[in-house]
Each structure stands twice: as C-alpha cells, then as structure tokens.
Amino acid sequence: DQQVKQNSPSLSVQEGRISILNCDYTNSMFDYFLWYKKYPAEGPTFLISISSIKDKNEDGRFTVFLNKSAKHLSLHIVPSQPGDSAVYFCAASRRQFYFGTGTSLTVIP
C-alpha cells in the first residue's frame, strides 16, 4: 500500500535551469510533508518541509508547493547546481513517516 508516490524515477536538468520534482499522496489525513536528499553511501538529509495548512514554503533555492485538493506535492530548485545531483525522497506524515520511492536528479554542468 504505497501512500506516497514519486512516479518519475529520474530527472536530468541543465545547470542553471529549474528542477521540478513531483510527489503524489493518497491519504488526506497527512498533516506534514517533507523532502529529503540522499547522496550515495549517506543517510537521507532533511531539505525542506511544509505543513498541511500552507501551500508554499521557500528556503533559498528550494521551494515546496502543496496542492491539497490534488494531493500533490512538488519541489522546485532554482537555479539547479551540479551539487544538487542526488536522490530526492518526498515524505508525508501523520504520526509516522511514509516515504516515496525517490527521484534521482542529475544536474548537467
């Protein structure tokens, strides 16, 4: 029962352009959403989060958008940098975290 889905396993973007990573969820009771970044041989690291009472949260080059009616979450990275190349997991929570399967982002110099 996959409650959080990331339908794009991979994404390639040119350096300086926008990266958009998408995430869909099924449980309308989720109250908190997060994005994690994972480099090889490292544990996931927290990137940005958003509460279900908001529709946008911005932190530097990273912006997360939440569309509750569509049960859709997206992460925008502008401008994309080669160091952003990693696997990105979205997660949703209500007392426990549910993770998507990840999207591997490659930023091409």
Next chain:
Amino acid sequence: DAGVTQSPTHLIKTRGQQVTLRCSPKSGHDTVSWYQQALGQGPQFIFQYYEEEERQRGNFPDRFSGHQFPNYSSELNVNALLLGDSALYLCASSYGQGMVVGELFFGEGSRLTVL
C-alpha cells in the same frame, strides 16, 4: 555535535541467522525510529522507540524487534533472517514522542546482505 551513528556499516548473514544493528541518536534527541530501505525503494517505517518503549510500529513481522536504552541509543534485532531482509537499515532520531515535531535525522545506515 555528533549526528546519528550506526553500526556496523556492512554485514553479511545467512538465512535463519539473527542480526543486531545499533544506533546512537543525535545529541539532544530522545526518539529513535528504524527504517528498511530495499534496493530501488524508499525507506519503510519499522518502528519507533521513546522512553524505552515501542510506541509505533509499521507493517513488519514479529521477527523484527527492538530496544531502547536509558541513554536513548537503540538496537534493531531481526530473527530467522530471510533473503528478502537484505536491505539498508536506517536509524533516524528526533525529539518528541510519537508526533512529528520536526525533521528526522538519519544515520548512514547498516547494509545487511542475507545469503
């Protein structure tokens, strides 16, 4: 300020054996959660410990058990290992019992291979 530390980093076991993985949470954190990440998948919640008790549990069989010590460190035990238990086991720490009060801090994981 030490982050989340896990040991061992890699281990190989055979079917039917038992394994114990260890985790020390980030300084100041009192809650430890364990996740299983199979190849090509996202982390799957196993269980969460707070005040030395299992507070929440995901959809994992009783072969998976754990413990939390008074210093907040934790162990994950898996009995009667199956080939399908091969995965990266991630420990995550946070502050606050049960509820999401902030992001999880993950360790680098323990890579278990079952032959």
